[in-house]
Amino acid sequence: MKLSDFDFDLPDELIATRPARPRSSARLLLAQGGEIADRVVTDLVEILRPGDRLVLNDTKVIPARLTGIRTRPGASGEGTARIEVTLLGPRPDGSWSALIKPLRKLREGEVIEFSDRLSAELVSREEGQGVLRFDLEGDAFDRALQMVGAMPLPPYIAARRAADESDREDYQTVWAARPGAVAAPTASLHFDEPLMAALAARGVDVTHVTLHVGAGTFLPVKVDDIRDHKMHAEWGEVSAGAAAEIAATRAAGGRVIPVGTTALRLIESAARDGEVAPWSGETDIFITPGFAFRVADGLMTNFHLPKSTLMMLVSALMGVEEIRRIYEHAIANRYRFFSYGDASLLLPRADS
Template sequence: MRVDLFDFELPPELIALRPARPRDSARILVARGGEPLADRHVRDLPDLLRPGDVLVFNDTRVIPAQLEGRRGEARIGATLHKRLDLRRWQAFVRNGKRLREGDRVEFPADVVALAESRFEDGSWTLRFEGEEPVEVLLERAGRMPLPPYIAGKRETDENDRRDYQTMFAAQDGAVAAPTAALHFTTELVAALDARGVAHETLTLHVGAGTFLPVKADDTDDHRMHAEWGRIDAATADRLNAVRANGGRLIAVGTTSLRLLESAVDPEGTIQPFEGDTSIFITPGYRFGAIDGLMTNFHLPRSTLFMLVSALMGTEAMQAVYAHAIAEKYRFYSYGDSSLLLP
């Protein structure tokens, strides 16, 4: 499928550089199959969902995975992408052509990593020296890895350590936030509970590959980066019971959706899952696990815009985004949201 089918023009002033405050005051564009679009606010979710529905959140926690260091006189930037073991991470490296296997990269606060090997895509395996857990080292030396469309316009600051983390964050390992859940507050969750809308959590450690552009002209030529996820047996059983009882599973974020669709079998039963997934969802895909999606507005020509087009239809999503742009919705990680119910 041609990648240019998923292109659109976005005025740069619609890219949100800070989140809405309070979080649930963000706008949400509701798209139901066959119905007119509706402009609402995230705090209206209890009125937009039905008793018996379940929201599925990703409980990954973003770590300060962006590092600036030196190899001799060369400046080296590293964004950790995927944990390989206790001390080794795959990382996207800026100025990586200056690295050779065996080089030591010195980061602030006496944090040192060895450049072990280079992947075909240009990323590197970095092995962190010492005995302290890598997460402790990153807290000392790292910064929150804001998306390039934000970091290119302003400096990362202490507010981002709070803002770029969801209220469900519990499992260390992500280098990008599951941003659809940034809109939730304890008050909103309480209102959803009172409405009879429950929630469940799973874990998918989002990698920096989520920000990489699709460089191929055809979707068949694009390769997704793998990310690690887990759904335990008890959670899978509860999710299956929801659908068996007539409830809907609404994925909060494309990360939750991708893990659920990685775990569902051909009969539509969600199985326990632990491991890597590189699922790539494009139009023509048959969804087996979810009944709807809450998600922010995505980049043109991105795998995530392809995913929402698979859910709702490419023409329908182009119309949704045209409406969002005309009504000046805020886009991307700190932006507004959409509720997609095919």
């Protein structure tokens, strides 16, 4: 298929720059077996059935945007430079991959000072990225990062406003537990504690898995033939307990519905012979039309960018023409798009 098959025109004013308040008051487009209905997120308590299982990504977004100063020893003012850093993820040796602007002004071995408590040395360059080694580790690093870092808002929000204190809560799920993501699993941002309690009372089960969302999720597809696109890899884990819970739901006839494309990609990566098995490692699974879903019976997700890999994923689940119809409905009815926007619940079968 061609990249143009996943394109659409989106009015700029439909790009959300702030979330709905409360979270669960966001609109929900329900697409089920060819029918479309306009609901709100709190209606999940009516839509979902006792025995259904939501799969939730418990990754925690780190404040990965840093601003520092490079000062060469003994240099005058012309030896200083303002450096912008976006952390991409930790490496096995404890260093960090990072986007650095301007990378050309840094030499290997030079130090960037982010505050009097945190600095990093440029260890090397790799494929247009920098590798940084910080002067702190463990809890001390986490505390310093919380003090000096900013939340890494997606480019389409950052171009309209700077991150602020509200984003530290808004751009984090209520169940975030394992630090490591530089982008939020945004479909999960619609859940709050009252909704979680209501779903539990309804008999809807939840399972937590982890996929550390990387900045690669925002990279554009640059090839016309989508078969030539190479996906970015992200680290994830499905525990033995999580795999057993999903298997029990399937055996009992309940539906397994991941919340967000990250959770869906992870459980499909972990599927073995039609079942999810305990799994950890990096996944670069690329889900496009024709993909055989082994586990997911549906998907709760936000509305995605034109010509993105996530548009290809939802098209694989629902069908290219059906997704086109769903998005036309969303635009005509003024749904809010992207990370802080409204949600959809995609159930491909009428009896789902």
